[in-house]
Each structure stands twice: as C-alpha cells, then as structure tokens.
Amino acid sequence: MTETNRPIRSFVLRAGRMTAGQERGWSVGFPKFGLTAASGLLNWESGWETRGRRIVEIGFGMGDSLLTMAESAPDDRFLGIEVHTPGVGRLLGQTLERELQNVRVYAEDAMIVLDECIPKGSVDILQIFFPDPWHKKRHHKRRLIQPAFVAKAAALLATHGRLHIATDWMPYAEDMLSVLQAEPTLRNTSEAGQYAPRPSWRPETKFERRGTKLGHGVWDLVFEKRDA
Numbered sequence: 001m002t003e004t005n006r007p008i009r010s011f012v013l014r015a016g017r018m019t020a021g022q023e024r025g026w027s028v029g030f031p032k033f034g035l036t037a038a039s040g041l042l043n044w045e046s047g048w049e050t051r052g053r054r055i056v057e058i059g060f061g062m063g064d065s066l067l068t069m070a071e072s073a074p075d076d077r078f079l080g081i082e083v084h085t086p087g088v089g090r091l092l093g094q095t096l097e098r099e100l101q102n103v104r105v106y107a108e109d110a111m112i113v114l115d116e117c118i119p120k121g122s123v124d125i126l127q128i129f130f131p132d133p134w135h136k137k138r139h140h141k142r143r144l145i146q147p148a149f150v151a152k153a154a155a156l157l158a159t160h161g162r163l164h165i166a167t168d169w170m171p172y173a174e175d176m177l178s179v180l181q182a183e184p185t186l187r188n189t190s191e192a193g194q195y196a197p198r199p200s201w202r203p204e205t206k207f208e209r210r211g212t213k214l215g216h217g218v219w220d221l222v223f224e225k226r227d228a
C-alpha cells in the first residue's frame, strides 16, 4: 500500500476506445467466455469442452500469443488475464471468429485473480510475455516480477508445471533471473544463471516486435515447479 493506502499496481489503464470490432467481440464474447473474480474459485473441470493442459497468460495485450497458441493446441485450456479492455475485446472477437472453444478470459487485475480464483497446484503453464518493464528506478516497485508475486505464482503451479516469462529489457531480465532463482519451489530448466533458448512455439507479440525494431534483445526464462 502507498501512503494514500492504494495498492501499488503493475499497470496504468491506458485511454483508448474499443474499435467497433472489439466492442462486438466484447459484447458477444464476454457472456460466453468471460469470467469474473466475483464468481470466486475457478473450476477447471466445468465449463470447458476440453481436458488438456491448463495454461494461464497474464497481460496478453492484444492477444497475439494466446490466440496462436490456443488455435494450435485445441485440446489445451487457455485462460487469459488482462486489464486493457481493447485487448480483451480483440481476444474475444478473434476467439469467436476463429471458432475457438478453449479460451476463457478475466478482464481484471491478475493480482486479484491469482489470489481469489485460481486453485493452488492447478496450472500447467503460467506465461507472462513482455510484462511492463517500468524502466525508472522509482517505478520498480510496480514491476510484476517480484519475490512475493513469484511465490504466489509458484503456488498455483502443478508439480513440474512451468513459469515462462519473456522480456526485451535486459536489466529487468537480470532482475527476473535472480528473483526466480531465489524462489525455493522452482528450478531453472536451463543451467543455473542461464536464460532459456527461445522456444520455437512462443508466438511473436506486439511488444516483442516493437522491442526488436528498437534493437532490443529478447530473454526467455523457464522455471519448473519442483516435486513437493
């Protein structure tokens, strides 16, 4: 909490109206595929037609990675969490257009969804691609990847479940590596102190493209939940 007693948020709600297509995606798609934190703990075994891996993506932006992955693995269950409403509208519109049955979405703060909705030990992959880097030192407290968050995320993973993070900001990548290595319930799938090779199946996202144009590198980190 800050002095004003407001929680520190990892996002700023950007202004931006939804396009007509995103509005349509939202109004038709949310009643079918939307979830709300107010409904409480998620039941992975009801409301899904498939029984494959349970994959959660935090901060999917415009949904590029989630949509591509959901389309190429129709038996897996994909749960997106994003606060940027145009992105949620786009994801829902595309879910309808591509006739995907395996996507569900929360349009709320992931901190709340992780605390109140996702059962512990239930997630096979938790992925966070290009989280806001919050470049300035005085803003580092707003970064998502911090020890308390990582401990919370690790508790949601099934045994051998994976936490997969990618970033294009080297100082943040270094910080992520030390935070993840310090979490005792996780182990690096690469050698200690090393990043993971970019997995061929991780689709390129809007922020990754932007970073690449600016000449940034990309760092993937893949950590696995240890045996209990």
Ligand SMILES: C[S@@+](CC[C@H](N)C(=O)[O-])C[C@H]1O[C@@H](n2cnc3c(N)ncnc32)[C@H](O)[C@@H]1O
Pocket (backbone or CB within 6 Å): 010, 011, 058, 059, 060, 061, 062, 081, 082, 083, 084, 087, 108, 109, 110, 111, 128, 129, 130, 131, 132, 133, 144, 205, 206, 207, 208
């Ligand atoms: C830098 S963007 C990256 C978007 C996308 N993953 C990509 O690579 O193009 C980070 C995204 O995370 C979302 N975000 C940040 N904190 C969040 C939170 N606590 N809950 C849900 N979404 C969050 C932001 O709204 C934003 O869309």
